[in-house]
Amino acid sequence: MVIGYARVSTRDQNLDLQISALEKAGCEKIYQEKISGATKNRPELDSMIAQFRQGDVLVVWKLDRLGRSLKHIIELVIDLNSKGVTIKGLTDGVDTSTPNGRLFLNIMASLAExxxxxxxxRTKAGLSEARARGRLGGRPKGFKEDTIRKLLIMRSVYKDPNKTPEELYVGLGLTRATFYRYAKILDKHTDQEIRDMAIKKK
Incomplete structure (x- = not known):
């Protein structure tokens, strides 16, 4: 099945030119979208991708209609090709069913890799530099002073049978999830152990 995808970035723009070209290219079904390419969620594009089968052909006015960025376009084209879908760009001459198109696809895959x-x-270099300066990746181990203060205050009230958990965590300025996370810490550690876990200032 030959399927087309047409997109413009704003509702003020017109899809007619793309749709006319896709119809002339023999598209049996055309998905249309008026949405910015930078938008992560594009329902029509997602719906089209979900229904592709091996042997289908995707036709677009230009490859940039497909993605939020060059990286996203490369990943999408490579993924569709691996599923047996041919991709054709009408104005940029891309056709992954031809030798030149497959060469283009291999170049795209190499760029992605x-x-x-x-x-x-870059990640390795950043971690190495951090270690050289005495810092390790990830969150610092221990508690900030403000967290320790709240834990110690909470110690005296969090098991009060006369108060609901909501009354307690709202009164302490905590979210429900943080309140229960703090409760687990209090059940495992004494006040002194909590104080000893203060993050040391450098």
Whole structure:
């Protein structure tokens, strides 16, 4: 099945040019969307992707209609190709069923892999630098002074049978989830142990 996807960024823009070109290209069904490419959730695009089957052909006016960024476009095209879907861009000459199209796809895959390796290298370099300066990745172990103060105040009231949990956590300025997280800490540690877990200032 030949399926088209047309998108413009705002409701003021017109889809007619894209739709006309997709119809001439033989599209049996055309998904249409008026939404910014930067928007993460695009219902029509998601619906189209979900119904693709091996042997289907996706036709777009231009590949940039598909993605939020070059990275997203590359990932989407590679993923669809792996499922046996051919991708054609009418104005940029992309056709993944041809030798040139497959070469283009391989270049895109190489670029995606190169970007992943760059991210890994930057992450490793950042961690190495942090270790060299005496800092490790992740959240610091222990509690901030404000957290310790709230824990110690909560110690005297959190098991009060005359108050509901809501009265307690609202009175302490905590969320429900934080209140129960603090309660678990109090059940496991004494006041002195909690004080000893203060994050040391550098």
């Amino acid at each position: 190169y970007e992943r390796e760059l991210i890994k290298e």
